Amino acid sequence: MNQDIHxxxxxxxxxxxxxxxxxxxxxxxxxLLNIYExxxxxxxxxxxxxxxxxxxxxxxxxxxxxxxxQMSSVQALEAAMQVTITPEIRLLRRLxxxxxxxxxHALHVxxxxxxxxxxxxxxxxxxxxxxxxxxxxLRLKKIGNELLRTIGGRSIHPVNTCVGxxxxxxxxxxxxxxVPELEWARQASIETVRWAAGLNYPDFEQxxxxxxxxxxxxYAIYDxxxxxSSGKRITPAEFxxxxxxxxxxxxxxxxxxxxxxxxxxVGPLARFNLNYKKLRTMARExxxxxxxKPPVHNPYKGLLARAIELVHTTxxxxxxxxxxxxxxxxxxxxxxxxxxxxxVSEAPRGVLYHRYIVDEQGLIRFARITPPTAQxxxxxxxDLWAIAPTAIKLPQEEASLAFEHLxxxxxxxxxxxxxxxxxxIEKR
Amino acid sequence: MNEPGGxxxxxxxxxxxxxxxxxxxxxSAAIRLWQERYGKASDRPGLEVALAExxxxxxxxxxxxxxxxxxxxxxxxxxxxGTIHLLSADQLAAFTxxxxxxxxxxxxxxxxxxxxxxxxxxxxxxxxxxxxxxxxSLGESLSPEVELALAEAAxxxxxxxxKD
Numbered sequence: 407m408n409q410d411i412h413x414x415x416x417x418x419x420x421x422x423x424x425x426x427x428x429x430x431x432x433x434x435x436x437x438l439l440n441i442y443e444x445x446x447x448x449x450x451x452x453x454x455x456x457x458x459x460x461x462x463x464x465x466x467x468x469x470x471x472x473x474x475x476q477m478s479s480v481q482a483l484e485a486a487m488q489v490t491i492t493p494e495i496r497l498l499r500r501l502x503x504x505x506x507x508x509x510x511h512a513l514h515v516x517x518x519x520x521x522x523x524x525x526x527x528x529x530x531x532x533x534x535x536x537x538x539x540x541x542x543x544l545r546l547k548k549i550g551n552e553l554l555r556t557i558g559g560r561s562i563h564p565v566n567t568c569v570g571x572x573x574x575x576x577x578x579x580x581x582x583x584x585v586p587e588l589e590w591a592r593q594a595s596i597e598t599v600r601w602a603a604g605l606n607y608p609d610f611e612q613x614x615x616x617x618x619x620x621x622x623x624x625y626a627i628y629d630x631x632x633x634x635s636s637g638k639r640i641t642p643a644e645f646x647x648x649x650x651x652x653x654x655x656x657x658x659x660x661x662x663x664x665x666x667x668x669x670x671x672v673g674p675l676a677r678f679n680l681n682y683k684k685l686r687t688m689a690r691e692x693x694x695x696x697x698x699k700p701p702v703h704n705p706y707k708g709l710l711a712r713a714i715e716l717v718h719t720t721x722x723x724x725x726x727x728x729x730x731x732x733x734x735x736x737x738x739x740x741x742x743x744x745x746x747x748x749x750v751s752e753a754p755r756g757v758l759y760h761r762y763i764v765d766e767q768g769l770i771r772f773a774r775i776t777p778p779t780a781q782x783x784x785x786x787x788x789d790l791w792a793i794a795p796t797a798i799k800l801p802q803e804e805a806s807l808a809f810e811h812l813x814x815x816x817x818x819x820x821x822x823x824x825x826x827x828x829x830x831i832e833k834r
Numbered sequence: 835m836n837e838p839g840g841x842x843x844x845x846x847x848x849x850x851x852x853x854x855x856x857x858x859x860x861x862s863a864a865i866r867l868w869q870e871r872y873g874k875a876s877d878r879p880g881l882e883v884a885l886a887e888x889x890x891x892x893x894x895x896x897x898x899x900x901x902x903x904x905x906x907x908x909x910x911x912x913x914x915x916g917t918i919h920l921l922s923a924d925q926l927a928a929f930t931x932x933x934x935x936x937x938x939x940x941x942x943x944x945x946x947x948x949x950x951x952x953x954x955x956x957x958x959x960x961x962x963x964x965x966x967x968x969x970x971s972l973g974e975s976l977s978p979e980v981e982l983a984l985a986e987a988a989x990x991x992x993x994x995x996x997k998d
Contacts, residue, residue: 451972466852466854469888513891528943529947530943530946530947530950533947534950537950537951540947540951547891547892561892561895562887562888562889563887
């Protein structure tokens with residue numbers, strides 16, 4: 407090689423998205439959010455596969471939230487084959503999920519959304535200005551990945567989850583050794599909340615319908631019923647009757663609506679609003695300290711909800727990791743029987759729904775995966791319409807940033823849905 | 835023996851890319867071929883081999899303790915699929931394109947962040963072997979041109995390691 411080459415983008419190709427805002431006579435005529443979305447293909451991939459392959463396959467949908475894909479898929483398959491897991495397995499799955507929340511929320515809060523709120527182009531320029539801040543975010547993310555690796559065998563696409571439990575119990579000593587770093591992480595999370603409270607959030611509120619999992623006795627992440635801020639509560643098996651996906655011509659992603667054709671909002675803000683009282687005491691105190699209480703209707707403040715959830719999940723992880731003792735078999739034995747089942751868990755970005763039909767040989771005959779980002783698309787578009795009249799008055803670059811900032815506040819999943827973002831504003 | 839600015843003593847060979855996304859899996863495939871042709875990594879003290887589907891910012895953790903790092907990754911420029919690029923750390927730094935709007939974390943952005951935050955802990959020497967990708971749609975197979983290029987990439991890996 408004897409001359410310079412130009413590589414405009416290294417091939418991290420986990421999804422692509424584009425936004426087009428069309429203007430006509432100075433007003434917004436059309437808003438098109440176009441998304442390339444791999445989960446749809448995974449549904450096809452899974453057809454004819456043995457059920458036990460599903461958690462490893464679906465983990466590959468996303469590099470940031472593989473645990474969510476594993477947890478929703480195993481719960482759906484366990485429902486299909488009438489498998490009941492032990493309380494010890496459930497506790498470890500909850501700890502596993504904490505690991506994912508810590509790494510995913512740290513990434514979004516510090517590296518993806520924070521630069522928007524402090525007026526930096528990226529985390530790289532922010533790091534030049536405030537290295538200790540970005541280092542704190544990276545260290546938080548690292549402890550999440552470390553816990554994920556210790557339980558799941560790999561820090562990015564874990565392999566230890568199976569239908570019925572885990573292939574192996576992780577080593578108790580290795581889990582206990584993580585407690586001191588988790589204690590650091592909890593303190594860092596409390597500081598994250600205080601720092602995030604001082605950021606300058608755009609003044610924008612909408613009347614949203616929030617939807618999240620809900621449990622009586624805990625802040626629902628791993629499982630639960632599906633609760634809406636409209637008051638409606640349904641079981642996972644009823645999900646598709648109430649939340650409908652429709653094909654949108656311009657996008658590879660299906661868009662979700664409620665039964666009444668309304669948009670709805672899933673994610674940290676929905677969980678915070680609907681389950682505030684179930685947060686661990688320390689997380690609730692952290693929220694109280696900064697005067698952050700439900701209902702919150704500003705999507706940009708999803709960052710604050712994530713920060714509060716960092717306190718919640720680090721605190722929960724300390725308890726679960728500290729008391730972890732492998733007991734009994736790491737996975738339950740069961741007979742393969744034909745059946746159909748649904749599983750829902752709260753991915754860091756919101757409700758993640760899976761449904762499978764398994765035949766008598768244990769082969770997958772049908773798969774449906776509804777990721778949180780797809781459920782938020784319609785709401786994101788509605789929000790874009792709401793800010794557009796003001797945003798298009800700004801110079802092109804500032805307008806782009808305003809639209810992108812709004813979309814980023816939803817934390818659209820990097821791999822599941824979007825690799826941001828080519829913006830076109832067309833004038834006619 | 836640490837070189838100035840080196841983060842440790844190991845040589846790390848890291849394959850990056852999603853093997854379920856066609857040619858995006860070329861980096862890992864090249865490392866597997868190198869292992870077949872040039873012997874086991876365990877025969878070489880101080881050499882660590884890792885494959886990462888989509889490490890994102892986690893690449894920084896993977897580089898910890900490396901004095902010399904070789905990243906093998908699929909890339910896209912205007913070149914013919916299967917073209918092999920060899921980029922030094924300095925050349926890579928020119929490719930932080932679009933970081934203002936990029937939601938994800940590419941290799942170049944991640945390395946730039948590492949250099950910004952912890953220059954002393956980054957590998958003193960780093961190369962990226964880029965294999966020009968053709969088809970990156972879903973599926974496990976590589977396109978024929980990329981398949982053919984793996985031998986050249988494996989040979990280049992061997993040269994970089996043995997010259998070190």
